[in-house]
Amino acid sequence: MGARHPLSDEHAALVRSVAKPLKLARGQLLQRAGEIPEHSSFVVQGLLRAYVLEEDGREHILRFAAEGWWLGDPEHAHTRTPTSTFFEAIEPSLVLRISHRDHERMMESIPGHAIAYARGLQRLAAARERWILGSMSGTAEQRYREFLGAYPTFAARVPQRMIASYLGVAPETLSRVRRQLADRPGRRA
Amino acid sequence: MGARHPLSDEHAALVRSVAKPLKLARGQLLQRAGEIPEHSSFVVQGLLRAYVLEEDGREHILRFAAEGWWLGDPEHAHTRTPTSTFFEAIEPSLVLRISHRDHERMMESIPGHAIAYARGLQRLAAARERWILGSMSGTAEQRYREFLGAYPTFAARVPQRMIASYLGVAPETLSRVRRQLADRPGRRA
């Protein structure tokens, strides 16, 4: 999912000093495809999704981010190339935005920052690896159950069609999967 | 794919000072599932693959690494948990191994190291994101063509069945895809 990286101690104070709070209404966009990302955001309250839009109009959700998660596009921020992903608030949300420039400065001046950042990226990469393995080896039902186990918070707060989009299946398929789980309650609630 | 991160300048010299060269024969394993990873490896010469083995015996290739690439499992090295991925030499290879401990030390003592490492992880995470998008939006043919465009080197050096495994399709499917591409030469060689 997103980068977790729940900053702590004086590090948090530092982030706060260069971060600007921003409120988002439900449905409001924090980033648009085509832009060069100038900020990363730390979610204080609420829930957001990252998604891409294909030419044919289909949406694909890449990740969710709730309280305590980071949402950003470091690769495109660093290379100064237009991103292709949208960030949208699913719930009314409050985020702290830190500019890409400030983040670079912190990496250079505060040794611990770069390390902590690297740890977050490690987790992100590992999470994506798990996603990839799941998509290779599992059926839609297995993957939905893993999702429930890994992210119970999101399962409760995210509309079903968005979960389907994140899992990479059609909404109808997820509906049928859930029906089967309800009829034949799988071991491990 | 793997982390690219082609170290340069005095940074390279530093890595060399703590790295031990290791030769690998074709088919030899550099890491086994179940182990706690103690090293990361920089590929000097040759070609390796990272894969997992399912209970049912099926293999899934997660990435390839040729000259100039890093191969490691930082998440499991850091958390000291057993990895589930194998590293195997596809060609006779030469790698430089750096211990996880030395790497940690370098991150703490050399500011630039942590930053460079973070950049590599960014690229890795971005590459996996592209893989995920491809698996969501594309057919087997589209994904094979993207693979050819993105990693022409690998396409030439990796056996076809391993490319199929990396793409997440059956070998037979990839064979049929290639036949169609040959019959009806797609635009964009």
Add this chain to the structure above:
DNA sequence: CGCGACGTTGATTTGCCTCAACGATTGTGG
């Protein structure tokens, strides 16, 4: 109250997997 989004259910299609058999290539030991 009526509209639109969401979830559900059914019918049909389809892309890919599985199973199976067959040349071609590699490489290994006699």
Add this chain to the structure above:
DNA sequence: CCACAATCGTTGAGGCAAATCAACGTCGCG
């Protein structure tokens, strides 16, 4: 140097999980 085995890629037939297309009930909101 050659026979043999093993691996690899190819091709065909059949099946299956999930996508697609379509219709319907429900809920929340204007």
